[in-house]
Amino acid sequence: MVARDGCAVAVHKTPLLCCMAMRPIDLHCHSTVSDGMLAPAELVARAAANGCRCLALTDHDDLDGLATAAEQARALGIEFVAGVEVSVSWQGTTLHIVGLGIDPTDAALQQGLQQVRSGRAERAEQMAAGLARAGIAGALQGAYRYASNPALISRAHFARYIVEQGRARNTSAVFKRFLVKGKPGYVKHQWASLGEAIEWIRGAGGLAVVAHPGRYRISAAQMQDLVREFRELGGAAIEVITGSHSTDDYKRFDAITHDAGLLASVGSDFHGPEESWLDVGGVPELPLAATPVWEALGLPVAA
Ligand code: AMP
Ligand code: MN
Ligand code: MN
Ligand code: MN
Numbered sequence: 001m002v003a004r005d006g007c008a009v010a011v012h013k014t015p016l017l018c019c020m021a022m023r024p025i026d027l028h029c030h031s032t033v034s035d036g037m038l039a040p041a042e043l044v045a046r047a048a049a050n051g052c053r054c055l056a057l058t059d060h061d062d063l064d065g066l067a068t069a070a071e072q073a074r075a076l077g078i079e080f081v082a083g084v085e086v087s088v089s090w091q092g093t094t095l096h097i098v099g100l101g102i103d104p105t106d107a108a109l110q111q112g113l114q115q116v117r118s119g120r121a122e123r124a125e126q127m128a129a130g131l132a133r134a135g136i137a138g139a140l141q142g143a144y145r146y147a148s149n150p151a152l153i154s155r156a157h158f159a160r161y162i163v164e165q166g167r168a169r170n171t172s173a174v175f176k177r178f179l180v181k182g183k184p185g186y187v188k189h190q191w192a193s194l195g196e197a198i199e200w201i202r203g204a205g206g207l208a209v210v211a212h213p214g215r216y217r218i219s220a221a222q223m224q225d226l227v228r229e230f231r232e233l234g235g236a237a238i239e240v241i242t243g244s245h246s247t248d249d250y251k252r253f254d255a256i257t258h259d260a261g262l263l264a265s266v267g268s269d270f271h272g273p274e275e276s277w278l279d280v281g282g283v284p285e286l287p288l289a290a291t292p293v294w295e296a297l298g299l300p301v302a303a
Pocket of ligand 1: 060153155156171172176271
């Protein structure tokens with residue numbers, strides 16, 4: 001596997017390719033409950049086989065995989081953190097806020113996520129209409145075929161259908177051509193507010209984390225605003241090491257996190273064997289100036 005900056009990134013199953021030590025902690029990944037390709041139990045088994053010692057499942061806007069994943073983690077002797085990745089609209093940009101160490105039975109969190117999920121069906125219909133105008137027929141039914149959990153129909157499911165139709169080489173090409181702002185399948189959408197997401201996560205006993213900040217198309221000044229606002233609202237951590245960051249991003253967000261007095265989080269953001277930069281179960285072990293979030297989560301295995 002080759003990272004964006006050209007450096008070979010370790011995949012646990014192919015140790016000959018490794019040029020970097022891996023930290024056996026992964027605090028961000030997806031199962032079929034959202035847009036991942038492995039069922040929760042399979043995902044945890046893959047992480048364990050990859051040497052993972054501490055895993056958080058963080059499906060988009062849904063908690064349904066957590067009980068099964070926790071049970072599998074117990075059976076395989078790895079530490080499990082209940083998580084979620086909440087979709088948020090902030091200053092016209094979609095952000096993702098991960099919650100770690102949440103109580104999945106918390107009623108306010110469940111209700112909030114239900115409300116976030118409820119807009120997805122209508123959005124999917126509009127996306128399909130836009131794609132039909134661009135000559136891609138049958139996208140609604142096609143995307144739902146890939147969505148094990150129909151309540152969580154997402155752009156990733158549309159992308160898989162469009163690849164299947166031979167309209168693009170892979171899902172990243174689909175996004176560029178069809179699914180990002182200004183493209184035919186993009187539909188503007190209102191998710192939760194930043195304050196709501198943080199409140200739901202904290203109310204459920206969890207820590208809020210800004211996911212993959214390097215992916216947001218916002219200015220440096222907006223990034224400063226975001227970090228300040230996030231901290232003022234009670235946010236705890238920023239993802240520094242994730243599958244979608246370059247090595248420059250690692251350095252930039254470690255410094256931003258450290259300077260803001262926030263904690264650093266790490267996670268693969270694994271979705272499936274062919275769609276992700278990092279395999280599930282670990283992240284490159286790089287020195288961090290910022291304090292790691294797992295210290296605050298009290299995870300003995302991760303220490
Ligand atoms: P949605 O929540 O429906 O907007 O879908 C967002 C999901 O689409 C993300 O969580 C990723 O899994 C996937 N995604 C977003 N941007 C890209 C991209 N450029 N390439 C591949 N997948 C992407
Ligand atoms: Mn996703
Ligand atoms: Mn995300
Ligand atoms: Mn994710």
